[in-house]
Amino acid sequence: MTDLIVEGGVRLSGQLTASGAKNSALPALVAAALADGGPVHLEHVPTDADVATMIQLLRSLGVRVEIGPEPGGVTVYGGELRTTEAPYTLVRRMRASFYVAGLLLARAKEATVPLPGGCALGSRPVDYHLRGFEAMGAAIQIEGGSMRALAPSGLAGTSIQLSRPSVGTTIQLMMTASLARGTTTLENAALEPEVVDVASLLNLMGARIRGAGTPVVRIEGVEGLHGCRYAIIPDRIEIATWLVAGAITAGEVEVHGALAEHLHMPLAKLKEAGYLIRQTPDMVALSTPPGLARPHAVDLETAPYPGFPTDLQQPFAALLTIADGTSMVRETIFDRFRYVDELRRMGADVRVERDTAIIRGVPRLTGARVEATDLRGGAALLLAALAAEGETRIENAEMIDRGYEALETKVAALGGRIRREPGTRVPDGGVAEDWRAVFEGPLPARRS
Numbered sequence: 001m002t003d004l005i006v007e008g009g010v011r012l013s014g015q016l017t018a019s020g021a022k023n024s025a026l027p028a029l030v031a032a033a034l035a036d037g038g039p040v041h042l043e044h045v046p047t048d049a050d051v052a053t054m055i056q057l058l059r060s061l062g063v064r065v066e067i068g069p070e071p072g073g074v075t076v077y078g079g080e081l082r083t084t085e086a087p088y089t090l091v092r093r094m095r096a097s098f099y100v101a102g103l104l105l106a107r108a109k110e111a112t113v114p115l116p117g118g119c120a121l122g123s124r125p126v127d128y129h130l131r132g133f134e135a136m137g138a139a140i141q142i143e144g145g146s147m148r149a150l151a152p153s154g155l156a157g158t159s160i161q162l163s164r165p166s167v168g169t170t171i172q173l174m175m176t177a178s179l180a181r182g183t184t185t186l187e188n189a190a191l192e193p194e195v196v197d198v199a200s201l202l203n204l205m206g207a208r209i210r211g212a213g214t215p216v217v218r219i220e221g222v223e224g225l226h227g228c229r230y231a232i233i234p235d236r237i238e239i240a241t242w243l244v245a246g247a248i249t250a251g252e253v254e255v256h257g258a259l260a261e262h263l264h265m266p267l268a269k270l271k272e273a274g275y276l277i278r279q280t281p282d283m284v285a286l287s288t289p290p291g292l293a294r295p296h297a298v299d300l301e302t303a304p305y306p307g308f309p310t311d312l313q314q315p316f317a318a319l320l321t322i323a324d325g326t327s328m329v330r331e332t333i334f335d336r337f338r339y340v341d342e343l344r345r346m347g348a349d350v351r352v353e354r355d356t357a358i359i360r361g362v363p364r365l366t367g368a369r370v371e372a373t374d375l376r377g378g379a380a381l382l383l384a385a386l387a388a389e390g391e392t393r394i395e396n397a398e399m400i401d402r403g404y405e406a407l408e409t410k411v412a413a414l415g416g417r418i419r420r421e422p423g424t425r426v427p428d429g430g431v432a433e434d435w436r437a438v439f440e441g442p443l444p445a446r447r448s
């Protein structure tokens, strides 16, 4: 495993280009494999550890996936599937692995998929996904930690009311319903831009999905899906993370290839904290006004889109640790405060009471040895490290690699001082250590 070593205290300044959205790219790769033979060429796929895991997972099922030819290009050939069993070693690394359950059920009428891992954010059941599959006619059993689903006569469209607007369930059921008999209606669907992105891709592949991005999505099943070219949307979470990097170091950061309309709440909160935001149709920039020595304290509460994203709760909390005053950060989606202990090692004054972190701003943070316990918690530590006095060693850096492409290159482009060193922690298989090889290695042998 590797560590990131950050020399903090440098005012970050410069321009970056946004990566493609991880949380779109992961289901998009699976959706692409729904096309019988494809090929589906995806552009703007981020080169990160989770995407590598998804590519490995699809290949393990017999799906041909090729990298390139352009940077960020990935071509998926649905073809015939080799197996309907997803391997635990890959599925345990990330929750998005569970998307292959719908792929296997829709394409092969059966699926055996271990219950997924992913970030340790408290209990993260997949019961809505399972109920959706059942409503569409699959028989489901949980055995030895895996879901076994069978739909020998195929899936049938139906009406499904989600208990909460779950992103994963909405995307999963849009995918399966696209190849089901008849029409499926999803009510209380998630509104996230990633849902709309995957629906746009599926529609280009020949699916008939209407209403994605609203609470009611209607999917008319079709006989088959075909190949196409599609570019993934910019990663709103990554963009906001780099803006916070500018804010926490009293600097200025301009991110190109960004869609600011996906960032309404985070940008509003950055303004409330005292920063200046400029935006054009494909750029968003943050600068620190002269005289703003520390951010103003800000309260925030996570909520489904268009509310404040839970994936930015931790990065924003890092910024608020140096605020002038006390901020209340309420998390309503997950149990996502494990990183707080690590921030405290760096001098932050944070107390967690039930679902709320009470952050009393301190004038400065100091470098320390810390561990990335989950993806965005790791991003929060990176941000804190960039602002802190002295050196911070972030262990388990692969956790951050799950969702941030070209991490060191982007930090360095802004003038930050960062390097990677082999770590001392013993790998337990929970993160992908070999992930770069998926993008750099030779293409897997073509199947006849």
Ligand SMILES: CC(=O)N[C@H]1[C@@H](OP(=O)(O)OP(=O)(O)OC[C@H]2O[C@@H](n3ccc(=O)[nH]c3=O)[C@H](O)[C@@H]2O)O[C@H](CO)[C@@H](O)[C@@H]1O
Pocket (backbone or CB within 6 Å): 023, 024, 026, 095, 096, 123, 124, 125, 126, 127, 128, 129, 130, 164, 165, 166, 167, 168, 169, 190, 310, 311, 333, 334
């Ligand atoms: C790979 C990916 O895209 N991950 C994102 C996705 O996760 P993910 O799709 O897992 O999150 P969901 O939107 O499904 O979760 C929303 C809430 O519903 C609950 N729930 C969900 C499914 C289920 O079967 N049962 C259940 O109880 C969850 O525990 C959570 O409290 O959306 C989250 C919320 O924006 C983001 O933080 C994650 O980064």
Ligand SMILES: C=C(OP(=O)(O)O)C(=O)O
Pocket (backbone or CB within 6 Å): 023, 094, 095, 096, 118, 119, 311, 375, 376, 403
């Ligand atoms: C929590 C995240 O990912 P996952 O749902 O795969 O754990 C995330 O992207 O912040």
